[in-house]
Amino acid sequence: MPEAIARRTIYDQFMMALGEGYCPEKMAELLGLPIATISLWLSRLSNLALDFTPGADSPPLQVSAPDAPPGLTLVYTPDVLVARAGQVVTFTADILNDDSVTLLDTNLIPGRQTSAAEGDVIFTGITSPFDMGDLPAGGMRSISFSHTVSEHEARSGGDLVSNLTVSARSAGSNTEVTDHCCARVKLTAVGHLRAAG
Incomplete structure (x- = not known):
């Protein structure tokens, strides 16, 4: 496993591997997780991205920065x-x-x-x-x-x-x-x- 990935928590490792362009199978191998777990995380990220995609007639997103829960x-x-x-x-x-x-x-x-x-x-x-x-x-x-x-x-x-x-x-x-x-x-x-x- 690349040293930069090994230093992070498992979810950080997943996000870094995603940013590096690893395919799901390679991510599962690098992180030692089942492919089903990687697929679920990718699905959740995809759904999250859709939730934040504004429609054609939507007003611009107003971003506030409350304390993160x-x-x-x-x-x-x-x-x-x-x-x-x-x-x-x-x-x-x-x-x-x-x-x-x-x-x-x-x-x-x-x-x-x-x-x-x-x-x-x-x-x-x-x-x-x-x-x-x-x-x-x-x-x-x-x-x-x-x-x-x-x-x-x-x-x-x-x-x-x-x-x-x-x-x-x-x-x-x-x-x-x-x-x-x-x-x-x-x-x-x-x-x-x-x-x-």
């Missing part, structure tokens, strides 16, 4: 994009402290399942808050959860959906900060395992 980012991704019966899917939650001070009492919390469509299968890696401890400035913590896709789930016609929320308290301002992320895997009956007999 403490930063906490949850990136929750599966290790595959499509899964079949019998396949183990691993979901990884990366919790990033984007702030310049420590975040205290960082907790991973089961997210509300508000985005499930008909046929979706809900996977909950945790059922109660999970203490991730204090998170230093620029630091990251990760935890993974696995789920084996059943035959019934593979035939559902939906996605395997998992939601998580992370919350913490800023040591600098005593402000509570949260972030939410939803991970999805397309379920397919193609290549499913046949029952014996």
